[in-house]
Every structure is written in structure tokens, then in C-alpha cells.
Amino acid sequence: MLKHFSLLSKFKLHSLSVVLLLAVMLMLALCHVVYWHQVRIIQHELDNVSHAKANLLREHIENLKRETLFLSKLADTKAVATLSQKSVVEPENQAQLKRHKDALTDVFKHYMHSIPALNQLRYIDNQSGFETIRVDRRQGDLVTIAPAYLQKKSSREYFIETAKLTDGDVYVSPINLNQENSEIALPYLPVIRVSTIVTAKSTKKAAGQIVVNVLAQSLFDHLTIDPVNVDTDIQMYLTNAHGDYLFHPDNSKTFGFNLGHRYTFQDEFTAADGVYRNTNDKQLLHWLNASLVSKTSIYAAQHQHNNLVVVAVANNDKAMSKTALMVFWYWVVIGILMLLFRNIKKDIEFKAQQQHLDTVVTMEQELNAILSHAPSGIMVVNCQGVITLANTQVARIFGYAQMELLGQNLSALLPASFAQMHPHLMHTFFAEPETKYMGGGREVCGLHKTGIEVPLEIGLSVIDYKGELQAICGIVDISLRKQYEQVFERVVDALPNAVLLVDYDGVIELVNKQTEKLFGYSRAELLGHKIDMLMPESFREQHLAWRKSIFAAEDTVDTDRHDIQGLCKDGSVFPLSIGLCTLDIHKGKKLLSSIIDLTERERKTKAISKLKDNLDRTSKMAGIGGWELDLTTQTLFYSEETYRIYGLPPSSSLTVEQAIKFYTPESQPIIRQTLAEAIETGKTWDVEVRFIDAKGKMIWVRVMGTIEYKNGNAVKLAGTMQDISERKYYLEELSRSNAELHNFAYVASHDLKSPLRGIDQLASWLEEDLQGKLSDEDAEHLTLMRGRINRMEKLLDDLLTYSRAGKKADSIHTINIKDAVENVFDLCNTQNTFTLGLNSTVGDIDTTSVPLEQVLRNLINNAIKHHHTGNGTVSVSVTTTGRFYEFTVSDDGPGIPEQYSEKVFTMFTTLKPRDEVEGSGMGLAIVKKIVVAMGGDIRLEVIQGKGACFSFTWPIDIDSDLHVEQ
Numbered sequence: 001m002l003k004h005f006s007l008l009s010k011f012k013l014h015s016l017s018v019v020l021l022l023a024v025m026l027m028l029a030l031c032h033v034v035y036w037h038q039v040r041i042i043q044h045e046l047d048n049v050s051h052a053k054a055n056l057l058r059e060h061i062e063n064l065k066r067e068t069l070f071l072s073k074l075a076d077t078k079a080v081a082t083l084s085q086k087s088v089v090e091p092e093n094q095a096q097l098k099r100h101k102d103a104l105t106d107v108f109k110h111y112m113h114s115i116p117a118l119n120q121l122r123y124i125d126n127q128s129g130f131e132t133i134r135v136d137r138r139q140g141d142l143v144t145i146a147p148a149y150l151q152k153k154s155s156r157e158y159f160i161e162t163a164k165l166t167d168g169d170v171y172v173s174p175i176n177l178n179q180e181n182s183e184i185a186l187p188y189l190p191v192i193r194v195s196t197i198v199t200a201k202s203t204k205k206a207a208g209q210i211v212v213n214v215l216a217q218s219l220f221d222h223l224t225i226d227p228v229n230v231d232t233d234i235q236m237y238l239t240n241a242h243g244d245y246l247f248h249p250d251n252s253k254t255f256g257f258n259l260g261h262r263y264t265f266q267d268e269f270t271a272a273d274g275v276y277r278n279t280n281d282k283q284l285l286h287w288l289n290a291s292l293v294s295k296t297s298i299y300a301a302q303h304q305h306n307n308l309v310v311v312a313v314a315n316n317d318k319a320m321s322k323t324a325l326m327v328f329w330y331w332v333v334i335g336i337l338m339l340l341f342r343n344i345k346k347d348i349e350f351k352a353q354q355q356h357l358d359t360v361v362t363m364e365q366e367l368n369a370i371l372s373h374a375p376s377g378i379m380v381v382n383c384q385g386v387i388t389l390a391n392t393q394v395a396r397i398f399g400y401a402q403m404e405l406l407g408q409n410l411s412a413l414l415p416a417s418f419a420q421m422h423p424h425l426m427h428t429f430f431a432e433p434e435t436k437y438m439g440g441g442r443e444v445c446g447l448h449k450t451g452i453e454v455p456l457e458i459g460l461s462v463i464d465y466k467g468e469l470q471a472i473c474g475i476v477d478i479s480l481r482k483q484y485e486q487v488f489e490r491v492v493d494a495l496p497n498a499v500l501l502v503d504y505d506g507v508i509e510l511v512n513k514q515t516e517k518l519f520g521y522s523r524a525e526l527l528g529h530k531i532d533m534l535m536p537e538s539f540r541e542q543h544l545a546w547r548k549s550i551f552a553a554e555d556t557v558d559t560d561r562h563d564i565q566g567l568c569k570d571g572s573v574f575p576l577s578i579g580l581c582t583l584d585i586h587k588g589k590k591l592l593s594s595i596i597d598l599t600e601r602e603r604k605t606k607a608i609s610k611l612k613d614n615l616d617r618t619s620k621m622a623g624i625g626g627w628e629l630d631l632t633t634q635t636l637f638y639s640e641e642t643y644r645i646y647g648l649p650p651s652s653s654l655t656v657e658q659a660i661k662f663y664t665p666e667s668q669p670i671i672r673q674t675l676a677e678a679i680e681t682g683k684t685w686d687v688e689v690r691f692i693d694a695k696g697k698m699i700w701v702r703v704m705g706t707i708e709y710k711n712g713n714a715v716k717l718a719g720t721m722q723d724i725s726e727r728k729y730y731l732e733e734l735s736r737s738n739a740e741l742h743n744f745a746y747v748a749s750h751d752l753k754s755p756l757r758g759i760d761q762l763a764s765w766l767e768e769d770l771q772g773k774l775s776d777e778d779a780e781h782l783t784l785m786r787g788r789i790n791r792m793e794k795l796l797d798d799l800l801t802y803s804r805a806g807k808k809a810d811s812i813h814t815i816n817i818k819d820a821v822e823n824v825f826d827l828c829n830t831q832n833t834f835t836l837g838l839n840s841t842v843g844d845i846d847t848t849s850v851p852l853e854q855v856l857r858n859l860i861n862n863a864i865k866h867h868h869t870g871n872g873t874v875s876v877s878v879t880t881t882g883r884f885y886e887f888t889v890s891d892d893g894p895g896i897p898e899q900y901s902e903k904v905f906t907m908f909t910t911l912k913p914r915d916e917v918e919g920s921g922m923g924l925a926i927v928k929k930i931v932v933a934m935g936g937d938i939r940l941e942v943i944q945g946k947g948a949c950f951s952f953t954w955p956i957d958i959d960s961d962l963h964v965e966q
Contacts, residue, residue, distance in 0.1 A: 019338075027330050034326045038319035039292060045232050046294035049225070050312040053236065054296035056222040057310065061298070064194045064214055065170040071111070072198045072210045076104040077123065080132065081198040081207035084125055101133055108135040109142045119178070119191055120213035126163060126197065126206050129154020151181060153211075162195040162209050170196045174306050175216045175246045177258045184258060190216035190246065220247045223310070232318065237311040239265050246308070265311060269293065276313075290316045377475035380465055383430045385410045385423065388470060397456070397477045399449035415447050429471065433462040438473070446475070455482045498595035501583070504551055506531045506544070509590065518576075518597055520569035531593070536573055539564045547591055550580050563598065574599045629656060629717040631679070645701065645723050647694035664690040664698070671703070678707050679714045688724065699725040760789045812958055813849045817842050821876050824853055828861045833871035840878040842885060847958055851930050856889070858927045859950050863891035866948075883956055884936060890949035896940060904940060927952075934958070 071077060079100040083093055108121040112135060123133040131150040136143050153159045158173040165171055173193035178185045191213045200207040223236040238247035243264035244257040256263040269276045269291055276291040291313050298308040371378045371391045380389035390405040398405070398413055410426075411419045438444055438458035445453040459474040492499050492512040498519075501510035511526050519526075519534055526533075532540050542564065566576040575598040583590045625642030629635070636654055643650045646662060663671055667689035674685045684706045691701040705719025763786050767779075774782070817840050825836045856876075863874045877888045896904060905928045931938045931952045938952035 023334050027327060030326060030330060031323050035316075035319050035323045038322045039316060042232050042292050042314055042316070042318060043294065046234065046292055046312040046314055049234055049236075050294040050296040050310050053223055053312070054298050054310040057219055057238075057308065058298050060219060060222065061172060061192075061194075064192075064212065065172065065196075067111075067115070068170055068194045068196050068210055068212050069168070071107075071121075071212070072196045074104070074107060076100045076107060077198050077208075077210065078201055080104055080123060082200040082202055084132065085200045085203060085207050105133055105135060105144055108133065109144070112137060112142055117215050117218035118212060119189070119215045120211075122211045122213075123198070124153055124159060124209045124211055126208050128152070129159060132208065155182075158193045158195055158211065159209065162197060162211070163206065165197050165206075167197065167199050167204075167206075170194060172306060174240055175219070175308070177255050178213065188255065190220075190255060192216050192219065216246065223247055232314045235313045237265065237313065239309045239311060241307050241309070243309075269313070278315075292316060377473075377477075379405075379473045379475060380463065380470050381410050381426075381473065382468060382470045383426070385426060388466065394475060397448075397454060397475060398446060413446050415445055415453050418445070426471075429460065430462075430469065433469065433471075435459070435461040455479055495594075498597075500526075500531060500534075500593045500595070502531050502547075502591050502593065504547075504589070504591075506547060515595070518595065519566065525569075534567055536565050536567050546580055550582055550591060551589060561596075566595070566597075575602045625721045627719055627721060631714055631716060642721050645691075645693065645699075645721055647697070662691055662693065664692060667691065674703075675717070678705065678717065682707050682709065682714070685719075688728075699723055700728040760786060763789065812846055814844055814846050815849045815852075816844050817878050820849070820853060821856060821878075824856045825860055825874065825876075828857060828864055831870075834864055834867070835873050837873055837875040838877075839875070842878045842880060845885065845956075847954065848934070851934065852954060855927050855930055855952065856887070858924070859889040862924070863889065863893060863948065867891060867893040869893075880956070881953070884953035885956060886951060886953050888949060888951045891947040893947045895947045896942065905938070 080097065083097040083100065086093060104123065112118045112121055119137050121133075121135045122131050124130065125132050130152050131145070134145040134150060136145060158171060161173075162171045171194070173195070175190055175192045178189040178191045193211055193213055195209050195211040197206040198208040198210060199205060220238065223238060225234050225236055235249060236247070237245060239245055240257075242257070243266050245254045245263055245265065248254050253263045253268075268279060270279055271277075276293050277289065278291055292315070294312045296310045298310065299306075371389065374391055374393065377394035377397050378389075378391045379387060379394045382388055387405050387408050387410060390402060392402055395402040395405060411422060414422055436459070438460050444456050444458055446456045448454050455478050457476040457478050461472050461474075463470055463472045465472075489510070489512070492510065495512060496514065498515040498517075499510075499512045500508055500515055502508050508526050508529055508531055511523055515521075515526070516523055531543070535543060546562065561577045561579045563575065563577050565573050567573055577596040577598055579594040581592050581594075583592050625645050626639040627642050628637040630637075634656060636656055636659060638646070638654070640650050643652060646652075646654075646659075648654075660668055660671055670687060670689055674687055677683070678685055684704070686702070686704045688700060688702045690698060692698050700723070702722045702724045703719060704721075705717055707714050708716040708718065763782060767782055767786075818838060821838055821840075822836065825834075829836075860874055860876075872892045875888075875890045879886050905924050928938050931954070935955045936953040938950065941949040941951055943949060
């Protein structure tokens, strides 16, 4: 009876807890409503204040912009802008400019006198960036800055941004501390600059800027709050676009970005989930305090980064106090209601307790009768592990008399390996009781009185028995079944394939080790679950149909295997082959599934298919066909591209002899001999022959191949076939074109020289016959004519040299760099007025000597011929860089301008008139052609005031096919 009262007390305590919980939840809901209602009121008031203050600041800035535009349109301003644009100022214009400057200075002073917020007015020249007129307010006086103290402002951001404006636009700068000569002026003075361009009347282009410095305090004055008009304690702040404070109740926290120690709104207020908290709040319950914020942006100019943000901030004290008052009255009402219901509830509980005791006695009598006649073992154990009830089946399973079990601890029926952990498991079960099978995937065994372990199936549940919560255990001896299962499982585990046994509903009852390995699940994770977990969604209906058809069929074996997809534990899908059959066992008809993993087979199949596709695609792109000849069967295989070259459809069949007949009569012996030599010697081949396709078109083909041996015998020929007709055609055309060009250059130079020599001879005769009879001017003209005839003859020689440059003719010799350079220099320095500076880290080299000496001769001769003084120094250096020798030829002459660094290498180019310097303009073009033909490169390094410097590279290993013909 006392236990029943205890349960009733627990129920009462539980009911009271529920009521209190509901009351607390209702209170929290009311708190939420009241608090957020007050927050919305405060937020609405903040929004009104921030918008009103923002409108005042916006209107103030707009007024400043209008005043600035007005100043830029004044006649004196326009006159100063127009007169300042003239590059040469006449005395009269100077007087006018001074008069208008003085007038504009007076206007600035009157303007600043009428508007105390203006700290500085300036007119800045847009071209030079210097201040032209400047009026400052200093200690209340208006001071005109003398010209000597006017500053250059072209590097200041407001000057640069204003210069980008169009007529009628106004730039408003960010608010920052005033600077003088790029230093922050003391005392600190926050200012905002409003500027616009001034266009000249004559050009209509920006000639100057009007810049107005306004004390930022005039803006800050608009942020003050009248405490009479608002109920909430509101703090006003002003920040720039980056959150830096411009206005703050604590002046030490403003303009830190100008002074090198930023202090921003984000530093003082942190936001999390939309709630702002003051980081400086150090109160005990600071986590309850929150700040309500309203921000309004003012776009002072076109650039958003110059905007100002008006911030109104208030704390949540008013909302918290309203909420606390509501909580107080709420609990007063709850207390009164609880006292009213307490007496009523006591009467109801007493009657319920009496009825519960009568029901418990009746249920206990019925339970004992049922348990005694149950076919399986049933045992009841309390939370201390003591057996309080056991039927006859339990006594038979464990070998005890029924009375021996009552009052005994359950540990006596457990093996030693399980007895140690059982108290903990029993405590866990009673802490969270539920109906379940004992063991959770482990094999459960009991201990027989004789000491033998008995395999069991135990089901657990809870029951209110004898006034307390106890565990009821359903126990079944499964010894015989385990013996048969162990034999069957050993057989199944030995199978190389994955095997599963499922019932009609698809629930897995048996798996082997290969199944665990294949799908990645443990046996415990598979048993008792549906086989659908092992296949993708798309195959489940198909498998269900197979399963039902086999269960319904008379034949127990499905001889066909089905290829489907399997689903691993990690979510990956793989191919498998499944075979199905049915088994009749003691539990009924079951379906046995035999599974083979097809992953490796499918991978190989895909790899082969992909390789074939890649080969076909590559051969088509390259125009290369493949072929194979089985020497044993004389079977010939062609790829699609090979059939295309033959002009035959891919399904055509050819014998070896038929394939050879497609070649031209002169090519067929070559092919036959090549194949015979390959079979006899085993070497590969690569031949180019003529070929006639099925349409009668003659083409060139390149045939390559290799031979395969097996046991010392040739078994297969394989190779490629490529249509090279187009390449052959272009090579022949290129060879013919080069020959024609060479012949043309040779004939042109020789045929043109003959009449030139005749003209020169006639001119010589005239000079001799008329000697002493010609005027000085006529004699000069005759001399000029002969000079130009000589220049034309030199030009023809150079054209012939240029046409031959890059041709194969010269052989490789060993030369000494020092000797070669000195010999070339001596030949060029005919007047002996130049000196040679040689710096070489290279001694003897193997190269084509004539082309190299011609390059050096042209470069050294140019340095001497074009020197402006007639005497100087020519420097030559030779070093090794990777695969090249690097030559540098420089002089101390006038040099070559940078704009001609590429042009000097083109034909017929001279930097001086032809009458001043004799030359065809072909020298450097010939040099470049020789160097490039040898595989090197040449460049002009322009060094101002230090002469010309040519650098070229010359290969260390000369290709025998790249020699220069002289």
C-alpha cells in the first residue's frame, strides 16, 4: 500500500511539474510579446529620429552644393577661368586677370562673412593644381592668403575627383580633419569639402575648381537631441561608409582613421542574430542588455563610398522594466489560482488511489495464472537483479527447481564473461526502459545448473509488479536451431560468391562473409533489414517482380542470371550478376540469392571500349589509318580511316595482293620488298610512295609498320597509313618558288648592273670632256649622279647577298673568337681612328666562319660608319648562355632612338638621308636573316646617350642543314 502511495506522489509531482512548465512557457510567451512590443515602440522612435536628423543633414549638404554652384557661375569666376587659360598673357590681360581675382576675393570674403560655417574658400587652377585664390577664417577673421603661401593640391583626392566632373556636377568629399601642406592642422578641425569645376567661356572646358571648406560642426549641430520631445534616452552618432566615427558623444573616439588609431561603430557595437551589444558594457547582467539601432544613409555625392550614416542608438531598459512588471503580476495571479485548485485536487486524488489499489490486486492474480501456463520461459527481475517470478519453463531451461530460482540473483544464471557487464546493462535498461531483444546483435547465452552455456533468445519489457517497476523476460532455448544454423552458415561462408537468404517480404535472414565484404555492411547491419538497401531505387521494382515470380513458380531454381546494379554502404553503385532460387526450410519458403561482382569485368570492358574510341578519334583527327596483317591466316584488318584513304566502304574485304595493287606500278615493288625485308630481318619501316585510290585519284601515302614475333616466328604485321599528298604538294611548290626567287635575284642583279656601268662610263666621259667648262653647280650635279649610280650598284649587290642568306653552302670550321673579331675590326677600321674593346670568355669554337664574320663585319662597320665624331671605341663581348654564344657589339656613337629598335632590321631602312651616308639600308636586314637562319636571334638594346648596342645569339651546336651561302 505504501508503494501505491509512493507512485501516487510521483504522479502528483509529475503533474505539478507539468503545470509549472506550462505556466513558465506561458510567462515566457507573454514576456516575448510585451518585450518586443516595447522594442518596436523604441525602434519606431529611433527610426523617426534618425530619418529626421538625416533629412536635416541632407538638406544642409544640398544647400552647400547649391552655394558652390552659384560661386562657380559668377562672372568674375568665369573671367578668371578664361584668362588663366591663355598661355601668353598680355599686360592688358594681366590687369584684367588681377582685377577679376580681386573682385572674386571680395566676393569670397562677403560670402564667408554671411555664412559662419564656411572655413575656407578657394579657386584652384585645374591645369597646374595650384591655388589661385584662397580666403581662410582664422580666429574669427577672414584672411586672404598671399600668393607665396598658396599650395599645390593636384594630389589631393577632392581635386582629382572634381576634375572628373562635368559642368553642373558637384563633388562632396568625406568628412575628415583639415590638412595644411599634407599635414593634419592643429588644433584638429573636422571639415567637409564641396567642390565643382569652372569652365572657361572660350573653350567650354574645365579651367578651374571652386572648393568650399565647411566646418563639419555645422553638420554635427543638427544631431543634438531635444530631451523634451522624446521619451527614450537616445544617443546620436555619425559615421562614414566604413563605420569610422565622425560624431560621437566622446570626442576622443572620432576621426581615428585620420590619426592612425581607428575606432568604428563595429568596434563599439557587436551584432549577433540581429541584436547589437555594447562591447564596453561591464555590468553584471550585461548579457541582458541590448542596444537598438537605427541607421539612415546620406549619399553626399555620386560615389557611394562618400556616404554618411546617421545612427540613433537606445538601450532596452524601458522594454526590460515593462517586462519585469508584467512577470510580477503574472505570478501573483498564478499563485492565487493554484491555491483555489489545490483543495479540489486532493479529493479527486484520494478516490483515484483507492480504485488503483483494487485493480492492482486483481491484475496480480490473473498474471500468475497466465505465466504458469506459458509455452516459453517467463521470468520477472527487479532493478536489483533479484528474480521475483519464474515459470516452469524457466526452471526446465536452467535445470533448477522453480522455488530455487525465486529470490536468487540473476547473475547465477549468467556466464562469467557476461556477468561482469550485466549490472551496468541492467541499470541502463531501467533508466530508459523499452521493449526489445536482449543482446543487441550479440549471441546471448545462459548458464545451466551443470555449468553448460545454453544459447537463448530473450525478449525484455517492463511491468509494474509488486509496487515497483520490474523487467519481464521472455526466454527461449535455441540450442538445436543454433546447431543447424552453424552448419549451414559454415557452408555458406565457404562459398566464393556473396549469398543472401531472404523471406517473401525481402527481409534478410542470412548473409555470408563475402556479402559483408562486397557491400561494406556488417552482418548485424544486414540481418533483419530489407534487401532493398543493397540496390539502387531504379532496380527495386525489377527485383521485387523477380522475387514474387520465383516464390510463385513451381520450379525452385531460376537458371538465368540477371545483371543489375548493387548499392554499397558508402553510397557507391557497382555492377553485379544475381542468380535466384527458393529453399523450403522450417520457417517456410525462402529465397536464396547468389551474387557475383562484375566491377572488374565492366572496368576492363569500358577501358577497352574507351581505348578503341580514342584510337579511332585520334586517327581521324590526324588522318592516320591503322592496319594489321595476320601472317598465319593472311587476314588483313583496316581501320575506318584506312578504308577512307582507299576510297572503300568500311565493310569491304581485301586480300594482301588486292591491297598492294592499289599502289602505282613503280611503288608496288617497293612495298613488296619492304614487307619481305621486315619479315626476314624484323626491322621497322617507313616509306613514302604513290597510291591510286578506288576512285582513280593518285595520292602520296606514308606507310609505317612493325612486325610481331611469337616463338621466333613472325606472326603479325601492324602499321599505319597516312595521306601526305597535300604536304608533298606544298613541299614541291616551296622548292620551285625558292628556286625561281633565287634565279630572279641573280638575273636581276647582273642584268641591271650592265646598264648602270654604261651610264657610269658615260658620266665619266662627260666629266673628262667638259672638265673646266662646267659650272660648279653642274659639276656637283654630275658628281651626285655618279654617286647615286654607285649606290644603286651597291644596292643590287646587297639584294643578291640578302637572297642568298640562309642557304646551305658553308662548312664548319674551328675559329678563334679573338682572332676573328680583331681581323674583322682591322678590315673595317681603314682610317685607324677607332679602338677595339674585346671581352670574351670563349676561346675556340666550331662553327660556320663566313656567316659569323659577315654578321660581325656588318655590325662593326655600321658602328664606325655612323659615328658622329669620326673616332671612338667599338666594344665586343662574347659569353656562353645555355645552348648559345651571346655576342654584343656596342659603340659610343650617337645611338639609335627607341622607336627605331625594330625598324632598323627591315630592308632599305636608313636613319639619315642617303646623301649624307652612303648605304643601301640592307646591312642589318642581311644580318638578321643570317642570324635567324642559323637558329639565333638579334635585338637592339636602346641605352639613351650611350651609343648603339646590338646583341645576337649564335648556336653552339650548328645543324649541318643550316649553313649560310655567301
